[in-house]
Amino acid sequence: MGNQIAFIVIAAVTIIAAACVVIIPNILRSALFLAFSFLGVAALYILLNAEFLAAMQVLIYVGAITVLIMFAIVLTQQLMGAKIKQSSRAWWIGAPVAVLAFLLFTTSFVTPFKHPTSGTAVSIASAPAVPKDFYAENEQARASEGTTPKIAEMLLRPYVLPFELASLILLAALVGAIVIAKEENE
Numbered sequence: 393m394g395n396q397i398a399f400i401v402i403a404a405v406t407i408i409a410a411a412c413v414v415i416i417p418n419i420l421r422s423a424l425f426l427a428f429s430f431l432g433v434a435a436l437y438i439l440l441n442a443e444f445l446a447a448m449q450v451l452i453y454v455g456a457i458t459v460l461i462m463f464a465i466v467l468t469q470q471l472m473g474a475k476i477k478q479s480s481r482a483w484w485i486g487a488p489v490a491v492l493a494f495l496l497f498t499t500s501f502v503t504p505f506k507h508p509t510s511g512t513a514v515s516i517a518s519a520p521a522v523p524k525d526f527y528a529e530n531e532q533a534r535a536s537e538g539t540t541p542k543i544a545e546m547l548l549r550p551y552v553l554p555f556e557l558a559s560l561i562l563l564a565a566l567v568g569a570i571v572i573a574k575e576e577n578e
Contacts, residue, residue, distance in 0.1 A: 406432025
């Protein structure tokens with residue numbers, strides 16, 4: 393019961409923050425709400441017992457991507473001073489499209505859980521049988537090893553080159569942004 397309440401609260405905060413990213417006209421405040429939305433996703437990862445993914449969410453999205461967005465906003469202060477309007481006059485076109493997309497996603501999510509002939513929800517009794525030892529073996533393996541070693545092995549064995557290239561690209565972007573900011577100050 394506690395997990396359900398935590399999920400509802402965290403999901404509500406995440407959705408409200410994501411809506412504020414789109415609704416709030418100030419771009420700097422939108423970026424701050426984006427950070428809150430990313431933190432909410434990290435909290436949802438924690439509820440799913442994926443602590444490593446939650447840590448990576450905080451490090452990469454909250455720590456790197458949001459800071460990069462804030463840095464870009466600060467570097468473009470000329471645009472900030474111009475009081476650019478971030479809202480659209482044609483919101484009445486976007487609102488029905490958003491509602492239709494929501495309905496499409498909702499029906500495509502619910503449809504697989506319906507029984508093909510009767511239209512009623514699939515019961516657990518009609519699901520294929522799973523051996524009794526299956527859950528016990530997987531729980532013991534998951535509890536003893538965790539997700540972190542598996543993800544670390546994937547990152548550091550077959551995908552080490554793309555992982556390092558991504559870090560070099562981010563480093564080059566950061567150095568370039570610092571050089572551009574320094575040239576504008578002089």
